[in-house]
Amino acid sequence: MNAINSIxxxxxxxxxxxxxxxxxxxxxxxxxxxxxxxxxxxxLYMNNxxxxxxxxxxxxxxxxxxxxxxxxxxxxxxDEYDRLQVLAKVANALRWSRLMGGSVILLIAKDxxxxxxxxxxxxxxxxxxxxxxxxxxxxxxxxxxxxxxxPTTYGKMEYYExxxxxxxxxxxxxxxxxxxxxxxxxxxxxxxxxxxxxxxxVGRSVLESCSQDIxxxxxxxxxxxxxxxxxxxxxxxxxxxxxxxxxxxDGIVQRRINLVDTxxxxxxxxxxxxxxTYAIQSASMDGIDTTIKAYQVALSxxxxxxxxxxxxxxxxxxxxxxxxxxxxxxxxxxxxxxVIARPVLEKLTSILWVQRSLSGKIPDxxxxxxxxxxxxxxxxxxxxxxxxxxxxxxEATMLVSLMESSILSPEEVRQIIVDRxxxxxxxxxxxxxxxxxxxxxxxxxALMDAPTDPDxxxxxxxxxxxx
Numbered sequence: 001m002n003a004i005n006s007i008x009x010x011x012x013x014x015x016x017x018x019x020x021x022x023x024x025x026x027x028x029x030x031x032x033x034x035x036x037x038x039x040x041x042x043x044l045y046m047n048n049x050x051x052x053x054x055x056x057x058x059x060x061x062x063x064x065x066x067x068x069x070x071x072x073x074x075x076x077x078x079d080e081y082d083r084l085q086v087l088a089k090v091a092n093a094l095r096w097s098r099l100m101g102g103s104v105i106l107l108i109a110k111d112x113x114x115x116x117x118x119x120x121x122x123x124x125x126x127x128x129x130x131x132x133x134x135x136x137x138x139x140x141x142x143x144x145x146x147x148x149x150x151p152t153t154y155g156k157m158e159y160y161e162x163x164x165x166x167x168x169x170x171x172x173x174x175x176x177x178x179x180x181x182x183x184x185x186x187x188x189x190x191x192x193x194x195x196x197x198x199x200x201x202v203g204r205s206v207l208e209s210c211s212q213d214i215x216x217x218x219x220x221x222x223x224x225x226x227x228x229x230x231x232x233x234x235x236x237x238x239x240x241x242x243x244x245x246x247x248x249x250d251g252i253v254q255r256r257i258n259l260v261d262t263x264x265x266x267x268x269x270x271x272x273x274x275x276x277t278y279a280i281q282s283a284s285m286d287g288i289d290t291t292i293k294a295y296q297v298a299l300s301x302x303x304x305x306x307x308x309x310x311x312x313x314x315x316x317x318x319x320x321x322x323x324x325x326x327x328x329x330x331x332x333x334x335x336x337x338x339v340i341a342r343p344v345l346e347k348l349t350s351i352l353w354v355q356r357s358l359s360g361k362i363p364d365x366x367x368x369x370x371x372x373x374x375x376x377x378x379x380x381x382x383x384x385x386x387x388x389x390x391x392x393x394x395e396a397t398m399l400v401s402l403m404e405s406s407i408l409s410p411e412e413v414r415q416i417i418v419d420r421x422x423x424x425x426x427x428x429x430x431x432x433x434x435x436x437x438x439x440x441x442x443x444x445x446a447l448m449d450a451p452t453d454p455d456x457x458x459x460x461x462x463x464x465x466x467x
Contacts, residue, residue: 054303059094062336063087065371071363089130096134101182102202106131119175126357137163210302217295239275330373337370
């Protein structure tokens with residue numbers, strides 16, 4: 001029993017001393033399962049730079065190049081876009097849609113009606129302001145369209161409850177709201193858990209699919225820093241350490257360790273007892289960069305963001321310019337533009353066209369086009385033209401060969417040329433064919449005789465080459 005108590009006492013002594021050396025306890029891992037709450041997502045967005053870039057960068061890129069409205073010859077609508085800061089508002093709506101799964105744009109309209117009344121397009125003088133709210137500020141009501149003869153509205157929610165920060169809630173008619181959903185969500189989750197999820201147009205946050213990878217990457221950086229701090233570990237072999245623990249001299253052991261730690265440094269001298277030893281051991285950092293890289297690749301895949309966008313990493317290799325990664329990223333941004341942003345812009349623009357304050361010619365047909373994200377350099381433009389010229393030459397040679405082989409008629413070849421090269425205004429009619437042309441008509445043949453030799457009548461004079 002004495003031996004067992006001695007072992008326990010020595011173990012307790014070791015534990016007490018080691019716990020007092022200032023070691024940092026390992027925090028519990030942040031485990032999240034299922035759908036995140038809005039608070040979790042906002043906290044992650046507010047405190048993590050990678051989460052901010054995943055949310056902000058595609059939202060800003062989707063609108064930063066601007067749009068063109070075909071048919072707006074007088075640029076009336078573009079002036080309205082500038083007045084109401086439409087693209088900036090849409091970018092914010094995209095931002096909160098990607099973060100929270102949905103957002104709304106409230107139309108502050110001058111139409112003589114209240115917010116809880118339908119928007120009166122016949123008396124709409126002007127849209128005075130656009131206000132953007134994330135989906136956490138809107139709640140469903142039990143008021144739906146009930147007219148079964150109107151299939152476009154029947155069964156849809158007619159009124160929403162809006163809860164702007166700092167003011168009382170207000171009931172708003174749906175015609176004064178432009179709704180923007182998030183990423184697709186399975187039907188089984190639409191009516192689960194929170195009142196926000198009861199809104200059928202609300203999707204999921206993009207952070208739900210990549211938050212675990214963000215946390216793993218951050219933990220990897222933290223552990224790498226801890227390994228770097230412990231890369232050179234001091235080992236102090238103290239003579240008689242076990243006996244001092246057994247005798248209960250924990251305080252003496254602690255003071256000796258603290259004394260060594262106090263003077264430890266590159267420019268200091270460490271003095272120990274002649275029977276003690278003091279050494280520095282270096283830990284290996286092999287494999288850390290590979291592990292961190294694997295975490296980056298996993299986060300890039302789950303967030304659908306290229307490494308060069310997410311981490312600013314340049315493409316490696318002589319022939320690798322990163323164009324493929326950018327093309328994939330621009331494809332994702334194009335999806336945001338055409339699937340999420342375009343319906344919002346089209347609905348807003350159709351309302352802006354009917355403002356009575358809008359003076360000018362309103363086009364009968366109009367179309368919103370996003371300006372291209374990728375702007376080619378002069379060299380790329382020249383290379384493209386050269387390739388197009390070579391392709392056109394090859395095609396023309398092929399058509400001529402098909403015509404000469406009687407596979408295509410001249411009329412068919414002509415029609416192909418007219419359809420393919422419509423910029424040149426070719427007519428579909430073949431040019432006139434000049435056959436059996438007599439170039440000697442109305443010409444006196446006598447004028448074509450060679451002169452006679454004056455010395456010998458009747459003999460044609462030979463033409464002598466002038467030297």
